[in-house]
Amino acid sequence: MKIAIIGTGNLGKSIAKGLITNNTITSLYLTRRHLQDVQEFDGYKNVVLTTDNIEAVKQSDILIFAVQPAHFEAILNTIKLYLTEKHVLISTITGYGIQNIENQVGTDRFIIRAMPNTAIAVGKSMTCLCCNTQGEKRIKIAEAIFNGLGHTLSIPESQMQAATVVCASGIAFWMRLIRATTQAAIQLGFDAKEAQELAMYTSEGAAHLLITNGNHPEEEIDRVTTPMGCTITGLNQMEHKGLSSSLIQGMVASFNKINAIKEEQI
Numbered sequence: 001m002k003i004a005i006i007g008t009g010n011l012g013k014s015i016a017k018g019l020i021t022n023n024t025i026t027s028l029y030l031t032r033r034h035l036q037d038v039q040e041f042d043g044y045k046n047v048v049l050t051t052d053n054i055e056a057v058k059q060s061d062i063l064i065f066a067v068q069p070a071h072f073e074a075i076l077n078t079i080k081l082y083l084t085e086k087h088v089l090i091s092t093i094t095g096y097g098i099q100n101i102e103n104q105v106g107t108d109r110f111i112i113r114a115m116p117n118t119a120i121a122v123g124k125s126m127t128c129l130c131c132n133t134q135g136e137k138r139i140k141i142a143e144a145i146f147n148g149l150g151h152t153l154s155i156p157e158s159q160m161q162a163a164t165v166v167c168a169s170g171i172a173f174w175m176r177l178i179r180a181t182t183q184a185a186i187q188l189g190f191d192a193k194e195a196q197e198l199a200m201y202t203s204e205g206a207a208h209l210l211i212t213n214g215n216h217p218e219e220e221i222d223r224v225t226t227p228m229g230c231t232i233t234g235l236n237q238m239e240h241k242g243l244s245s246s247l248i249q250g251m252v253a254s255f256n257k258i259n260a261i262k263e264e265q266i
């Protein structure tokens with residue numbers, strides 16, 4: 001596949017790492033305004049670093065846009081004259097709807113919105129996908145790319161904002177939970193390195209139990225909570241302090257912030 005990542009910042013670099021590691025690229029153009037910030041990709045076979053978005057578009061079939069929302073419109077304006085029937089446009093941009101993209105480049109383009117997360121760098125992204133009518137003819141290509149770098153789910157565009165919170169911001173939320181677990185483990189007597197090891201692999205195990213067994217979390221919790229035991233004592237104390245409630249409220253606040261970002265764009 002001939003892929004370009006337009007805007008190789010935090011997410012773009014993560015996608016590039018994933019693509020290079022799983023070796024699905026024929027060529028990979030990485031664009032950024034200042035190339036010194038993407039030097040880590042210099043020297044990889046078939047990877048081209050450039051500040052020239054038009055050149056990247058001309059040389060690629062699949063265009064993955066990973067710029068900040070405020071920069072997207074200007075970039076689409078710059079490249080739209082160079083789009084041909086071969087191009088599949090994949091936007092990872094938060095709060096920027098398909099209709100906005102169509103307004104820039106036309107309804108006859110293959111347009112897909114993808115919401116991956118930074119775990120794409122290690123092939124473990126949960127990526128939600130949606131597309132315009134034309135994009136349905138190319139959605140299999142997007143699924144192939146993102147299934148190679150984790151797990152995908154096709155959703156209606158109306159759920160994309162929620163997917164951004166749950167999946168993309170979700171990496172940060174889970175990191176904070178893992179950090180808090182690490183801090184507790186240190187207080188309980190482990191050194192910092194061991195504490196993080198315990199937190200990381202325990203959270204991995206919990207997720208894998210659900211992925212493998214397909215159970216509801218409470219079913220797995222029931223297997224751990226000995227009556228009058230330490231687990232239920234800890235869990236109940238966490239709920240008294242608002243663990244579930246604060247997570248839910250945080251995620252709803254995050255969701256509402258995307259509406260504010262959208263309004264700033266108008």
Ligand SMILES: NC(=O)C1=CN([C@@H]2O[C@H](COP(=O)(O)OP(=O)(O)OC[C@H]3O[C@@H](n4cnc5c(N)ncnc54)[C@H](O)[C@@H]3O)[C@@H](O)[C@H]2O)C=CC1
Nearest residue numbers: 007008009010011012031032033066067068069093094168
């Ligand atoms: N960071 C994340 O975990 C996720 C981010 N997103 C979305 O992806 C987009 C990018 O996010 P980040 O990577 O965090 O932002 P970022 O700011 O780290 O990266 C954007 C990059 O685009 C570059 N850029 C700006 N104008 C350019 C131009 N004209 N030509 C080439 N490059 C240009 C910037 O120099 C910057 O390196 C945003 O729209 C964000 O909402 C979506 C899912 C996850």
Ligand SMILES: O=C(O)[C@@H]1CCC=N1
Nearest residue numbers: 094164165168169170
């Ligand atoms: O924080 C943000 O706004 C972006 C979108 C999801 C992850 N990073």
